[in-house]
Amino acid sequence: MVAPSRRRRVTINDVASHAQVSVTAVSKVIRNAYGVSPAMRDRVKTAIEELGYRPQAVARGMRGRTFTIGLMLPHIRNPFFADILDGLTEQLAGTDYRAFMIQGGATRKVERLAVDALIDRQVDGIIMVAPLASKARLEEVAQEKPTVVLARHERSSFYDSVYDDDEAGAELVVKHLIELGHRRIAHITHQDDSQAQPADLLHNIRAATYERVMREHGLADEIAVATSFYHEKGGYEGARELLDRDPRPTAIFAGADQAAFGALAAVYEAGLRVPADVSVAGYDNTHLAALPNITLTSVDQEGSVMGGAAGKLLLERIEGRTSAVRFSVTPSLVVRGSTAPPTS
Amino acid sequence: MVAPSRRRRVTINDVASHAQVSVTAVSKVIRNAYGVSPAMRDRVKTAIEELGYRPQAVARGMRGRTFTIGLMLPHIRNPFFADILDGLTEQLAGTDYRAFMIQGGATRKVERLAVDALIDRQVDGIIMVAPLASKARLEEVAQEKPTVVLARHERSSFYDSVYDDDEAGAELVVKHLIELGHRRIAHITHQDDSQAQPADLLHNIRAATYERVMREHGLADEIAVATSFYHEKGGYEGARELLDRDPRPTAIFAGADQAAFGALAAVYEAGLRVPADVSVAGYDNTHLAALPNITLTSVDQEGSVMGGAAGKLLLERIEGRTSAVRFSVTPSLVVRGSTAPPTS
DNA sequence: CATGATTTGGGTAACGGTACCCACTCTTAT
DNA sequence: ATAAGAGTGGGTACCGTTACCCAAATCATG
Numbered sequence: 001m002v003a004p005s006r007r008r009r010v011t012i013n014d015v016a017s018h019a020q021v022s023v024t025a026v027s028k029v030i031r032n033a034y035g036v037s038p039a040m041r042d043r044v045k046t047a048i049e050e051l052g053y054r055p056q057a058v059a060r061g062m063r064g065r066t067f068t069i070g071l072m073l074p075h076i077r078n079p080f081f082a083d084i085l086d087g088l089t090e091q092l093a094g095t096d097y098r099a100f101m102i103q104g105g106a107t108r109k110v111e112r113l114a115v116d117a118l119i120d121r122q123v124d125g126i127i128m129v130a131p132l133a134s135k136a137r138l139e140e141v142a143q144e145k146p147t148v149v150l151a152r153h154e155r156s157s158f159y160d161s162v163y164d165d166d167e168a169g170a171e172l173v174v175k176h177l178i179e180l181g182h183r184r185i186a187h188i189t190h191q192d193d194s195q196a197q198p199a200d201l202l203h204n205i206r207a208a209t210y211e212r213v214m215r216e217h218g219l220a221d222e223i224a225v226a227t228s229f230y231h232e233k234g235g236y237e238g239a240r241e242l243l244d245r246d247p248r249p250t251a252i253f254a255g256a257d258q259a260a261f262g263a264l265a266a267v268y269e270a271g272l273r274v275p276a277d278v279s280v281a282g283y284d285n286t287h288l289a290a291l292p293n294i295t296l297t298s299v300d301q302e303g304s305v306m307g308g309a310a311g312k313l314l315l316e317r318i319e320g321r322t323s324a325v326r327f328s329v330t331p332s333l334v335v336r337g338s339t340a341p342p343t344s
Numbered sequence: 345m346v347a348p349s350r351r352r353r354v355t356i357n358d359v360a361s362h363a364q365v366s367v368t369a370v371s372k373v374i375r376n377a378y379g380v381s382p383a384m385r386d387r388v389k390t391a392i393e394e395l396g397y398r399p400q401a402v403a404r405g406m407r408g409r410t411f412t413i414g415l416m417l418p419h420i421r422n423p424f425f426a427d428i429l430d431g432l433t434e435q436l437a438g439t440d441y442r443a444f445m446i447q448g449g450a451t452r453k454v455e456r457l458a459v460d461a462l463i464d465r466q467v468d469g470i471i472m473v474a475p476l477a478s479k480a481r482l483e484e485v486a487q488e489k490p491t492v493v494l495a496r497h498e499r500s501s502f503y504d505s506v507y508d509d510d511e512a513g514a515e516l517v518v519k520h521l522i523e524l525g526h527r528r529i530a531h532i533t534h535q536d537d538s539q540a541q542p543a544d545l546l547h548n549i550r551a552a553t554y555e556r557v558m559r560e561h562g563l564a565d566e567i568a569v570a571t572s573f574y575h576e577k578g579g580y581e582g583a584r585e586l587l588d589r590d591p592r593p594t595a596i597f598a599g600a601d602q603a604a605f606g607a608l609a610a611v612y613e614a615g616l617r618v619p620a621d622v623s624v625a626g627y628d629n630t631h632l633a634a635l636p637n638i639t640l641t642s643v644d645q646e647g648s649v650m651g652g653a654a655g656k657l658l659l660e661r662i663e664g665r666t667s668a669v670r671f672s673v674t675p676s677l678v679v680r681g682s683t684a685p686p687t688s
Numbered sequence: 689c690a691t692g693a694t695t696t697g698g699g700t701a702a703c704g705g706t707a708c709c710c711a712c713t714c715t716t717a718t
Numbered sequence: 719a720t721a722a723g724a725g726t727g728g729g730t731a732c733c734g735t736t737a738c739c740c741a742a743a744t745c746a747t748g
Contacts, residue, residue, distance in 0.1 A: 009488075011704060022728045027706060035726055058405045058466040059704035062733040066402065068465060076445070077426040077631075085420060085447060098461040101420070101445040103429060117442040121412060121465075122402040144353075232631050265635035287421075287576050288632075291609035355734060366698045371736060379696060403734035406703040 010053045019047035030055055031064075061122040067096045069314060070118035072111070072128045074104045077231065078258055080284040080303050084129060084150065087307025095315070097124070107193045108132045119144050125314040130202060132192050146317035148310045154200040160313040161326045164301035166202050169331035170209035170253075173281050173299060176333055177251045178217055181341045182279065185214065186224040186249035188238035188259050203230065206255045206283065224249060228259070235262025243270050243278070250278060250342040257282035257289050260296055264338070275340035285334050295337035302329050354397045363391035374399055375408075405466040411440045413658060414462035414489075416455070416472045418448045421575065422602055424628040424647050428473060428494065431651025439659070441468070451537045452476045463488050469658040474546060476536050490661035492654045498544040504657040504669045508645035510546050513675035514553035514597075517625050517643060520677055521595045522561050525685045526623065529558065530568040530593035532582035532603050547574065550599045550627065568593060572603070579606025587614050587622070594622060594686040601626035601633050604640055608682070619684035629678050639681030646673050 012030075016023040021044060028036050029044040036044075047053075057066045071088065073081050088099055102118060104111040111132050118126055125146040131138065135154050141147055142158035150162045177185050187210045190203035198204065207225060214223050224245065228238035235254050242249055243266060252267075254260035260282030267278050274280055282289060285300035309327045316325075356374075360367040365388060372380050373388040380388075391397075401410045415432065417425050432443055446462060448455040455476050462470055469490040475482065479498050485491055486502035494506045521529050531554045534547035542548065551569060558567050568589065572582035579598050586593055587610060596611075598604035604626030611622045618624055626633060629644035653671045660669075 009704095013704080023705080024707095024728055024730095025726095028727090031706075033706095037726060040727080054460065054464055056466060056704060057461075057464045058402045058410065059733095060706075061402045062406065062704080062735095063706040064733095066465070075426065076420045076429060077423050079421050079423075082419065082421040089447065098446065098458075100465075101447075102442065103433065103445075114442075116398065117401075120398055120401045121410070121444075122400060232635060236635070261632065261635060265637050268637040288605065291576060291580070291605060293609050293612040353734095357734080367735080368698055368700095368737095369696090372697090375736075377736095381696060384696080400734060403703095404736075406705095406734075407736040408703095 009056070010051045012053070012055065015044065015047050015051055015053050018051055019044050058122075065124050065318075066122050067098065068121070068123045069097050069099045069311070070115075070121070070123035070126045071099050071101045072104045072115055072118065072126065072131065073101055074106070074111075074130055074132075076101070076103060078256070078284075079286045079288070080257070081129065083303025084307035084310070087304030087309075088127070088311040089307075090304070091308040091311030091315075097315070099311075104128075104131065108134075112137070115141055125318050127310050127314055132194060132201070134194075134198070135200070146314060148314045148317070150306060150310055151202050152200050153202075153205060155324075155326070157324045160310075160317065160324055162306050162310045162313065162328070163202075163326075164306065164329045164331050166205040166331075167209045169283060169299040169301060169333075170206040170255075171213055172331065172333040173253050173283070173297075174210055174213040176297070176335065177253065177279060177281065177339065178213075178219070180251075180279070180339060182251040183219055183342075184222050184224070184247060184249040185210075185219070185251045185253060186226065186242040186245075187211075188226045188228055188235055188242070188252065188254040188263060190230040190234070190255060190259075191227050203255050210253060230256040231258045232262040232265075235259030236266045237262070239263035239266035240270075243267065243272070248278075251281070251339070252278060253281050255283055257284040257286045257296060257298055260298070260338075261288065261294070264294070264296070274338050276343055279339040279342070281339055289334075289336070297336045297339040298334055299331045300334050301331045305329055353400070354395045356397070356399065359388065359391050359395055359397045362395055363387050402466075409468050409662075410466050411442065412465070412467045413441050413443045413655070414459075414465070414467035414470045415443050415445045416448045416459055416462065416470065416475065417445055418450070418455075418474055418476075420445070420447060422600070422628075423630045423632070424601070425473065427647025428651035428654070431648030431653075432471070432655040433651075434648070435652040435655030435659075441659070443471075443655075448472075448475065452478075456481070459485055469662050471654050471658055476538060476545070478538075478542070479544070490658060492658045492661070494650060494654050495546050496544050497546075497549060499668075499670070501668045504654075504661065504671070506650050506654045506657065506671045506673075507546075508650065508673045508675050510549040510675075511553045513627060513643040513645060513677075514550040514599075515557055516675065516677040517597050517627070517641075518554055518557040520641070520679065521597065521623060521625065521683065522557075522563070524595075524623070524683060526595040527563055527686075528566050528568070528591060528593040529554075529563070529595045529597060530570065530586040531555075532570045532572055532579055532586070532596065532598040532607060534574040534578070534599055534603075535571050547599050554597060574600040575602045576606040576609075579603030580610045581606070583607035583610035584614075587611065587616070592622075595625070595683070596622060597625050599627055601628040601630045601640060601642055604642070604682075605632065605638070608638070608640070618682050620687055623683040623686070625683055633678075633680065641680045641683040642678050643675045644678050645675045649673055 102114045104114045130151040139158045147159040189207040226238035228234040282298040285298040289296035289298045446458045474495040483502045491503040533551040570582035570585045572578040626642040629642040633640035633642045
């Protein structure tokens with residue numbers, strides 16, 4: 001058995017001597033820089049081909065770029081993030097840039113470590129999805145590296161923002177339920193680890209909009225919020241708490257599909273039917289929501305469009321743009337079988 | 345509005361001059377190397393603290409390590425991969441290593457690009473989850489960087505393997521269905537882009553085991569396989585095809601939960617009930633399977649244990665181990681409400 | 689007390705690229 | 719004919735860190 005003897009990697013020097021030119025010439029060719037004749041280009045490209053040379057991104061990064069985009073995701077369990085990644089990947093196709101993901105986690109502290117890890121690896125730019133960090137911290141990051149923030153609403157002149165209009169989306173859901181005739185509409189929201197409940201975090205916007213719309217329709221007394229988490233277990237527990245109340249709600253608006261799935265489970269487990277006894281609606285329009293045995297009413301926010309936009313804006317920033325751009329997607333309601341007029 | 349003037353990063357030189365010592369001394373301290381007195385250590389650590397210095401991983405990589413682990417996932421839509429990541433993250437906690445994910449995609453070609461991208465960024469080690477690549481290619485990668493391969497079964501002396509015993513798992517499902525009294529048991533498998541259908545890819549093992557067990561129980565004539573994909577849409581389409589056959593199967597074993605969810609949808613849509621008319625079973629025991637309104641019988645393969653083991657083995661390899669280790673997890677069947685004796 | 693071993697600190701050449709500058713040739717305009 | 723400019727190629731310092739080596743100081747030993 002042979003020990004895996006790591007063979008030396010082909011370097012720019014090898015290419016240069018093989019092609020009988022200077023390393024500068026090779027560098028120019030791989031960077032597509034000005035000052036190489038077609039003949040030189042061919043010659044170098046042939047040598048690169050013959051030796052199977054690939055530049056080492058890390059070494060390039062010491063002077064120039066690493067051609068690496070850092071994507072911070074809170075976690076990878078939510079399939080909605082997969083849509084974002086798909087959009088980003090498509091946007092990056094054809095460029096030399098690659099997207100690397102890192103998991104941010106559930107607290108500000110570990111999220112900070114994750115983003116620092118990206119910076120320390122000299123990524124050329126950072127996309128943060130639904131970060132928990134304060135605006136000050138986001139701007140700090142943006143001063144180190146070109147940055148695009150996804151799913152946050154505050155306005156900054158240091159980074160670009162891409163977001164879904166969560167206020168419009170939440171309004172669509174609550175109004176839909178009200179129009180169906182519901183009055184006792186409850187909401188399941190997400191608990192993050194920040195004490196302040198920043199108004200710019202999407203779950204807080206959805207919750208605040210729910211309350212506003214309820215109030216605007218004279219339903220202030222019917223407001224019922226379960227503070228839990230945007231995942232299956234969270235939705236399940238949140239719904240159980242809501243269903244235990246007397247009188248129990250006739251409709252539940254979960255702030256995310258993942259939570260809505262858990263809410264559906266809680267409703268069934270309580271011996272109730274959807275939508276006959278309780279209507280349930282979610283947010284994100286994940287693939288699962290469309291399945292005939294789930295048919296969850298949900299809000300579509302075009303994750304892949306958001307991911308693509310984030311990629312495009314980030315590349316522009318890397319190229320030198322410094323003005324801040326805000327890109328927002330208008331969500332739409334997808335009505336399915338999980339919502340219907342109340343029977344009681 | 346101020347343009348984001350990137351301020352120069354604090355370097356090892358800044359720390360050295362601030363602490364009035366040599367850069368060598370600082371380097372030794374951050375590497376925990378031999379040859380520094382306690383007094384020196386304190387002095388340097390204080391300077392690091394005061395300046396907020398963090399070493400640049402990219403520069404470290406030029407001589408030593410980048411403290412980066414590359415994790416190649418086929419995609420991030422399957423929540424099972426999240427379990428793997430959780431296990432890995434936990435294993436890496438307390439070390440300076442960070443896991444970066446890259447999406448491999450659906451074809452060998454893009455997967456190759458993704459893994460090359462990891463190598464070009466000088467990661468210290470690579471974990472490949474359910475790769476499509478040939479064994480030869482995997483060994484090629486392993487010769488460049490310490491490598492651990494997850495969810496593949498072939499034996500190699502160049503990399504470590506971590507896998508679930510898919511043969512045992514598939515056998516559990518099929519035998520369970522046979523014991524319930526089913527005879528017309530169908531299977532939904534996954535189509536990858538390789539022509540050869542390598543015997544070491546997990547979906548091929550599950551499919552082959554299904555056929556073997558059927559044959560061993562005298563059910564060779566009842567073998568019915570739909571070749572589709574391991575995702576919701578794939579399961580939906582595979583199940584539709586199977587349900588169209590005459591006579592239709594009384595049980596469907598989908599090779600992955602994601603596909604099983606789609607199969608459930610197809611069954612309901614056909615006006616049939618689960619499990620009364622058709623039993624459905626999956627593989628992976630994702631969180632969703634446990635929800636009361638899904639109650640999918642599935643195979644649990646402890647993703648976080650596998651992720652943790654992969655991390656441990658990779659760190660050992662980075663530290664210098666060259667012998668190959670194989671770590672396998674024994675799956676267990678979780679019987680839920682989606683499987684029952686056939687009624688017809 | 690001389691000698692060798694150990695501890696501690698620092699100097700410096702890499703690592704693999706890129707940015708910047710310079711030199712030379714060949715056009716083109718005056 | 720000459721100057722200015724464009725096109726083309728190369729030399730080399732530098733990016734931030736580590737590995738390797740050396741020197742000085744301290745310690746243990748016979």
